[in-house]
Amino acid sequence: MFMRLARVVRSFTSHLPTLAVAASVSIASITSPLASTSSFVAGLWPEAQAMGVSRQAFEASFAGYSPNPKVMELTRKQPEFSQTVADYINKRVTGSQVGRGQRMRSEWAQTLAGVEERYGVQAEVVLAIWGMETNFGSFMGGNNTIYALATLTQNGYRESFFRKELLTALRIVSDGHIQPSQMTGSWAGAMGHTQFMPSSFMQYAVDYSGDGTRDIWNSIPDALASTANYLRAHGWQAGETWGYEITVPNGFNFEQAEQAGKLSLAQWQALGVGRTNGRAFPRAGDTAEFYMPAGATGPKFLMLRNFDVIKRYNNSNSYALAVGHLADRILGTGGFATPWPSGDFALNSSQRADLQRLLSRNGFDAGPVDGRIGPKTRAAIRAYQRHVGLPVDGYASGLLLTRLR
Structure with missing residues (x-):
């Protein structure tokens, strides 16, 4: 999502999160002259005031602030991605993770049922994103969001982008949704249980608990509902899945399939494509795209519209496939029918x-x-x-x- 620069650094995917475009910024931009902290903060006030930030919230947010060198170190630690899709998924969709997701589904059953009814997003998908983002809230990032965003802005790292996110974060504090000391997240400003950037919070976070604040840090109902609201706003199709694992006939033209783009499931069936479980596709008119993440000998998929919606959260095929697979596993289905190629590795x-x-x-x-x-x-x-x-x-x-x- 345009919310999660930090995961780009951890996963090193070539599939950047929509908000995480900052990962492509040249290191040269980091070396711009560093303004003094006091003048930098003072220079922010007119813009913050124009956005409706109170002076009290502004001063509280910057109390004790100094640039965090560790944040800038992380901007430089972006090595080339060298992990297969299989490695990415197997690391994140484990028996332990599935079990924890199922326990969370039981613990938050009433909330999840209400969220699904209101937003039309399957509970297991919301759980899977929660699990992928912060391991169900066990690690939401230990950085003060205001300090992290200010450090990035002050150092000129994707300054326009992070300056807007910083000012938005100040408005969130000023509106009373969270105390500045409790606004914690990743080094790049992604916050809360499901890692929203401040701009995403302003657009999509909801007060599901009804207490007058949108609290994605301390209120699990708010966080889960906000995630479902985000997915719905980006086109989630209620009652539909994310995709199907498939089989293809001997002599299948993989090049043609990859170049075909979106075809109806009926058209894919005419090319000999079927589901691995032998069942018929529920809606032959749905459009889907062929995806082969490990070559002809690995699992193959037809990806539906909801797969693209998951990618709006994080523009990564690996991420979206892991979310869909984790959701299915929490629901109770097994692993992929086709094993990943043994001994394969990603090329640097x-x-x-x-x-x-x-x-x-x-x-x-x-x-x-x-x-x-x-x-x-x-x-x-x-x-x-x-x-x-x-x-x-x-x-x-x-x-x-x-x-x-």
Whole structure:
């Protein structure tokens, strides 16, 4: 979501959260001259006042403030993502996590039923996001949100974005939703049980408990309802799932499937696609997109509209698949029918370049050796796969690199 820069750093996905665009900012922007803290804070007041922030809330929020060097260190610690989708999901969707989600479902059954009735979002999906974001509230980040956002702004890191988030956070305090000392979250300003950025809080947080405040830090009902409200606002389809694990026929054209975009389930069925459990698709007119996160030998999926809605929370296929899978597991379904390829690993840029070099050396022109898997490299992979009798999926995997070596 445009709410969770911190998870970008932890997961290092190439799938950035919608709000987490700050992760792409060049390090050069961090080195801008640092204004003195007192003049920086003083310079914020006219803007804060114009946004309706009271002087009392402003002064309370900045009491004891000084830039936090650890926050700036975290902006620089953004190594390349080197984790397969299987690793990402297996780390986050565990038996322990599923069990805890089921216990939370029982503990908060009345709240979840009310939230589902009001917003039309399945309780298990809300639980899965809660579990993914903060492990059901067990770790919501230990940073003072005002201090963290002020540090990022003062140091010129994506200054326009974080300045707006900082001013919005000040307004949240001024409106009485939370005391500044209790407004804690990630180093990038994501807050509460389900990690809203301040701007998301202002737009989508709700007072489900009816106490006059929208408290996503201390009120689990408010946090869960706010998450459901966010999903509904972004197009959640009530009564529908996120997607289906599928089987494909022998000789299936994976390239064509990936390029097809959204087709109706009836059209996918005409291409030989079926559900792994053998059941019919409930609504043949629903549109879905083909997703193959681990190549032809791994699990394959048709992703529905709700999958895209989950990605509005965090623009990551891995994240959305993990949320959907965790929701299904909390509901009581089993794991994926197709196992993940054994021994596979994600390629870093050096390994991708090595793959390109080896393909070209073997007579399959992969284009420039730049570590970027583009159309030319994928075409070379497919040509190599045809040549040696492998499934032709164009997937750049660790297993493929090992074979070429």
